[in-house]
Each structure stands twice: as structure tokens, then as C-alpha cells.
Amino acid sequence: MFSNTMYRQVLILASSQSLFQTVSVMVMTIGGLAGANIANSPTLATLPIASMFLGTALMMFPASMLMAHIGRRKGFLCGALLGVLGGIIAAIGIYYHSLFTLAFGTACVGAYQSFAQFYRFAASEVADDNFRSKAISFVMAGGIVAALIGPTLARLGGPLFSGFEYIGSFLIITIVSLIAIGILSGLKIPDQIEIKTDFNAGRPWQQIVFQPTYLVALFGSITGYGIMILGMTATPIAMQHSHHELGAITTVIQLHVLGMFLPSFFTGNLIARFGSSKVMFTGVLFFACYIAIAISGLHLSFFIVSLILLGIGWNFLFIGSTALLTQTYAVEEKAKAQAINDMTVFIVGLACSFSAGALLDFVGWKTLNLILIPWLVLTGLSLIWLQQKKYSQTTLLSIQDSKKTRNNSSTESINHSLRLRLTHAH
Template sequence: MAHMRNIALLSGGQAIAGSSQGMVMAVGALAAASLVMDMTYATVPTTVMIVCLALTAGPAAMILHRAGRTRGLVMGMSIAVIGALIVALAVYLEQFILFVAGFGLIGASAAFGQQIRFAAADSVPPDLKAKAVSWVMFGGVLSGFLGPGLAGATADMVPGAQYSGSFIALAAMVCIGIALVAFTDLPKGQPKPEPGKSGRAFGQLVRDPDIFVPMLTGMASFALMTFVMVAAPLAMVYWCGHTPGEAATAIQWHIVAMFAPSFITGTIINRIGTHFTVAIGLLLILASAGIALTGISVLHFNIGLILLGVGWNFGFIGSTVMLTRGYRPEEGARAQALNEQVVFGGMALASIGAGVLLNRFGWEAVNLMVMPIVVAVLLLLAWTDLRGRRLKQETAVSE
């Protein structure tokens, strides 16, 4: 079937996209640290990358709907190739500003890559949306091994410029992803509306609990994961005395944990619903913070980051599926663009906050900050679940 072929190719594209993120997260801050005198600035490139992702997220969603998903994804991944080569050159020349600029392009590219999950969801019948999203995200399992592993193996490829080779390898890997995505045959995503049926405006969408709640739960899942993951390698190496290799391994297992559950996440969503799935994800993120507060050994970091990855998987995939069930087909472009701005805007703030909080107050403060946010989002989720049950009961009685 055509949609199964598309999902297989998109899964490969997701594996490449995830590997790119894994490489950047594994060595990005460490490479930046070698270019600056003040460690406070080590997370600036990653933060700029995420800010550019957030700023590009909405436009990327609209471009993919209007220009076509296949062409849009190819264009977005091409930007990553350029960005990675610029970063490699910046490391070689020891130019921090150029390094930051390259990371900005990688972030803009990531905004297009994040649309892979919606491309999968919109290419299958409604009853297969949950499984389509989870199957595509499962492709990221490979990224947990490929990304950090390739980053470490190629770090010293260019003599006298540690990590420059990692970004050259990143550019080559993304070219393979472009080749995979180019063979997909995807719809533009938003059908031409019938006269008088153009769907709700942005203001109406954002007031609908079926739209704004999955946006907020998706934002919380992604922002909290980013908040901890950005700080973790620096905390391990510069605060807790662990080696860069141990930090890379911890991030590697974290990325595996982010995508490995995807094989069953769709089935879980169909069995217990999106609300319970997201709640489990948030509770796992809470447990991750609890583990981190009990110790700073390599084992504590590994277990905490694994729980964080699984929690993100349940929270983010559950929120994505919840959102796709909340809007009408003709509202897809607007709802997805709005969602991406909210989710990745929150992610950008989390990245900025992680560097500041870690440098001023330490690793413990980073994890303490997670707890009240999780509790607040869980209460919001409980409210919407009770609201949905009440509406169903009222509808049943009226019938």
C-alpha cells in the first residue's frame, strides 16, 4: 500500500533527523566550550538552534502544506547540510559567531523535520493515525546509536579541530535522509475547502480545549525534556567530573529511550486513550527528576535520562495524536503551525533557562524546576479528561 511505503521512508527520514539531533546534543555544547572562555556561553549555540527552530516552526508547517510535504522536507533537510558544513568550518577556524550561525541553520532545518510526524498522520485513515505517528517515531531508535556514536567516532577526523569531523559526518548523513524522503509521495496535507467551509480562525482554535490542551501538554513534554537534556552533558563533565565519553553514552541511551517505546506507543494510545498516555509520560519525567536528585553518579544520570526519554515519547506522541483528533481537515495547516510555535517556543525558553539555571544554581535546581510544571500540567490534563467524560454523558442523556 502507498501509505505504508511512505511511512517506511518517513521512518528512515526520522532516523536521520533524530541522529542529527543526537550528534548536535552529544557534542554541540562540548565543541562550543572549546571556543569560549566563559562556560556560561557554552549553551548559546544550542539555544540559538532551538530559537531558530521555534521561529521557523510555524512557517515550516505552512510551507509543507502549500508546497507539498515531500518538497518541503527535502528543502528543510538541505538547510541542515549547509548548516552542518558551516559549523565544521567554524570549529576549524575557531570562530564562535560562525559556529552559532551554523547552529541557527540546523535549528531552522529541524522545524521542517518535526513535520514528519504530521506528514505520517495525514497520510493514513483516522483509525491508523496513532500507529502511523508511533511507527515513524520508532525510526528514531537508530538515531540513539548512530548519532552520538558517529559524533564520537569522527570527532578527531580533522587534525587540530576536534569535533569538526563530527559535523562533516552530519552533513553526509543528512544527504542520505534527503535521498529517502525524496522518494515519498505525500499529499499537501490540507484539502481545498468547500465554499464557506474554510475552518476556524487561529483565535477560535486556541480557545478550544481539544486544541490548546494537547499544545500545552506537547510543549511541557518537549520543553522539560530539552531543559534537562541540554544541561545534562555539561553537568556531567563540568560539574560532576565525569568524562565526555560517559556524557555521550548517557545522551545516547536517552535518545534510544526517546524513540524505542514508539513501537508500542500507538497501541497503548488505542488501548487507554491519549490522556492517560500523556499522563504516564509526565509521571515518568517527574520520576526522572526524582532520580537525578538522589545522586550524581553515572548510573543516576543514565537512569534519569532514560526515564526522561520514555516520558517524552509518551507525552509528545500522545499530545500529537490528541491534537490531530481535535481539528477538522481544512484546519490542519493552521492548527499544526500554531502547535509548532507553542511547542518549540517553549522548548527555546527551556534551553535558555537550562544554561542559566545550571550555571547559577547547579544541577539540583534544574531538576527541582521540573516538578511544579509537571504537577500543573497533570492537573490541566485531569480537568480536560473529566470535561470530556461529562460531555459524553450529557450527549448520551440528550439522545
């Protein structure tokens, strides 16, 4: 059932992921800079980036519900179409010097992102048990293309139209989204996998969400995405304040995004070998290293190394959390389980992206990173707690099995003795 179909669908989803991430990286690279050119206050500079995450958070449930009724393929095509519209509207916003029109355009790009967030789940659904974690990683590895071309396209599009900086960048976003529509049109998920369900099917959402494993997976996801977004959003502005040029800024973002997605080639293997929790904990350690380097100085080398570590930490923590999450729901529950997870992730992403400019302005780059430490500590402790809980449950089951074995042995021994006595009696 899976052989040819599985690999073909994963390839299409990975290609679509690379294009969607190119769009997202472009907004992350120049969204704050374009906003700063228009905004009256530095605290509003990151509004276009925050609006992208707002669009994602607002559309997460509608996107999931829509795909539960019309299927993944049609839903993904709708999402890419929103990316086309978003690029056009954002370009109009820059042309008319309207920050809120620009923000509305990036919100449409965020709505595109809400659909695209289900690419990795679609990959886990078309893959068999042996390939599932690898399929998720391969789709996420599509972001390597985004790392290589996203910042470059953003930089090339910046001066394309004289007097209207970054209009070209957003028009390129429209073109990339159109290419994504072409690739997604070839997606053909088998009928036995593309199950269209009622959003209310399965257990109530409360029973799903309040499972310990779900809660830890969710917290890992919001930590990975929240810290990454905060660091990635603040970096271009912090570098600009430190008198680094646009070329240096895009290079740092490029290396950061490579750090986000290049490990995806082996993250799946690591999860299959060591388990999701250990890979997630490794991600927490990479984040700690990011903070240590980021607060050490404002030289270009510090930004490069810290942002690469930030990307690797996100990869381990976010992909590990996704793999862990897939263990917590049945097929008919996937729509609400995935939507709640990703909606929460992007609400946190929204808060982090919107607050990045204000935090940077009020407390500075160093303090902004130091306040992340308690967040990381809580994530590490939650992973240790889950591991201890699973160990205790395994130990309890082992003891119960041992008791059953002993009881069965005793019963057999008694029955054997009775049979012997009856035999002698006869």
C-alpha cells in the same frame, strides 16, 4: 486507496525521521561541548543548542506555509538541504573559532528540524483511522536509529581533525542530511491526501487554539519537550563538571535517546486502547521518577537511570499530545494548527536549551531539576481537568438522550391511546 501507498510512505517518513533525529542528537550531544571550547563564558556554552531551537521556532510558520503551497515532499527536501548547509557552516565556525558562526550553522540545522517536525503529521495524513496513531508512533520510532548511531557519530567525529575538535562531527551532519535528501526524493504522497490549501482556510486560528482539547495537547507538548530539552542539554555539562569522560557522556545520551524512541513501537497501541490523555498522564509520572533519581546523586548510574526515564516520559507525553492534537482541526486547517503547536513547542525548547547552562551554573544540577516539579503538577492537573470536562459533556449528552427517549416513548404511548379510542369510537 491506502493499502500499499500508506505503508510505503510511513516507511519513508520513519527512515527520514531516523536521519533527522541523528542530526539533532549529534548537535545535542556535542553542541554544548563545542560551544564551551569557544565561548568566553560558561553561560554561553549552550548557545549552539539554543540556536538550533531558535532556527526551528523562526522557521516553523514559514515551513508550514511553504508546504501548504508546494506540498510536503518539496518542503521536506528543502529542509534536508538546510541541514547540509548547517553542518558546513558550523564546521567553518569551529575552524575560525567563531561561536556565532557555529551558532548560525546550528540554527540552519534547526530550520531543517522545523520541516522534519511535520513528518509525524504527514504520517497521520497518509494513514487511515485504524492505523493513524500507530503511524505516528512508527515514524517517531525512527529515532531509535538516532539513539544508536547519533552519539557514536558525534564521538567519532570529535577528534577526526587534529586541533579542531568537533569539526568532523558537523561534517558528518552534512553527510547524514545528504542521505536524507536521497530518501525523501522517493516520497510520493497521493494527490487526494496532499491537499495544498490557503493558510487562511478554515476557522480562524483563535477558534482552533482556544479549544480545551487543543490547549491541553499544546501544554502537554511543551511540557514534554521543554523538560526533556532542559535535562538533555544540561546533562553533558553536569557530567563533565562531575569528571565523567566523553565516552560516558555519549553512552548516557545514547541510552536517553533509546528511552525516547524505543517505546514508540507500542505507544500507538497504548493510545488506541487507553486514549491519549491516560498515556500523557503516564508520561508525567515518568518525568516525576526522572526528577527523583536525578536529584539522588552524581554517580554515572544515577545519570543513566534518570535520563532513560526522561526519555520514556517524553515519548508518552509528546506522542500522546500529538495524537490528541490531531482531533482538534479539519484537513484545511492543518497548516496553521500544526505550525502554532510546533512553533510554541520550540520557543519553549529554545528558552530551556539557552537557560540550561546558566541555570546549571547558578543553581546546580539538583535545584535545576527540583524547579521542574510545579510545571509537572500543572500538566497533570490540566489532564485531569480535560478528562472531567469530557466526562461531564458525555454525561450531559446521555441525560439529554435519555430525556428524548422518554419523551418519544410518552408521545408514542399517547398516540397509541388516541388510536385505540378512535378505533372503539368507530
